[in-house]
Amino acid sequence: MGVLDRAFAALYDPILGLAERTGLAEERGRLLGDLAGHVVEIGAGTGANLPYLGSEVARATLLEPVPEMATKLRARLDDERASGTLSVSRIEVLEAPAEALPVGDDAADAVVSTLVLCSVDDLERSLTEIRRVLRPGGALVLMEHVAAHGFRRRVQGVLEPAWKVIGRGCHLTRETLLAVQTAGFDTTEVEPWHLPGGGPTGLVVAGVARNPA
Template sequence: MHDDEGTISYPRFAAFYTWMTDRPLVRRGQEQFRRECVSQAEGVVLEVGAGGGQNFSFYDAQRVERVEACEPDEAMLNVARRRLADAPVPITLTRAAVESLPFPDASFDCVVATLVFCSVRDVERGLGEVRRVLKPGGKLLLLEHVRSQNGTTAWIQDSLVPLTTRIMGNCHPNRNTQQAVLAAGFSLVQARKVMGGLQPVVQLSVIRPLA
């Protein structure tokens, strides 16, 4: 459920997602691509849709000064609070959606989002906010499951949307996040497919252009 302030509440999904990402098999399966994405973060970092803090342990203390972690769902924030102790860098938690970030313009060197933009209600507005709070030349690091380039698979993804939006915290498996990011005015540095199948996952590294 979403409200007008941008907070959301999917307590059952939060409990299921926490349980699932805590399974040793899932945790080990995700570890490599989470580490590859998050360890590129540097300076003052904003993590949006931080969930239960699944990325906190992967920040590199040699590169990251501090992390502001935002998450709009209180049930996820409760889990994230418990993971603060695993983090090798200082992390502050705030309840906020990416569409209305409570930070001044150009205040971050880097923004991190993993498995978030499939669920965001207004992707264009969210990416506009990310662009606003990033310094010119700042990096946006994304790890997202996206629309398949295979027509049949994309058709299956489209068919799943009514179900996944209801039971998986507004997840849209069919979003073309790379296209949305480029349309929001970011410049592509690197795009890498890390998983295929019904749920292709890409790691994107983009920057807010200097001008």
């Protein structure tokens, strides 16, 4: 689906622009600012999280399976490198899905997933992979929209078939927090959050899900 993937990659930053300016960017900073060591990001998209990786991050592995998004990501990385705005010197971009992470066992101190687990093809397998690469005690940093309740949930169900096409596989009614808990993560540091202007994706869970030590 080259045309839709190209359109999604081209429109992603403009579509999220208002949300970024009214709270999303701040939330990214809150979640990512204290990360350290080797950080692996799944579904890194156009690189919206890049500015929030601090100098304690020794190495960042940015994974993005869709070539059109990976192209935007590399371009942003080049721009930020050229303007000297990055705090992390060792960053690599690889085209890979969350279901098959090109990262060794226990190799990551943190895995970042922002607005991605809604779109992976196989949620259970992705979470198994994330646990495999995270060291014991490591952090899965989450910001994911989830299924709402009652009337809002019914609206999500009606919109979902078309949304999945436009949003390149994005599921509105995914019970992502439940899946993260079922995969064995400790989610006591994960809280509800509201994505500004998020419409049917407004109900979000955000925080750190811990890989048990």
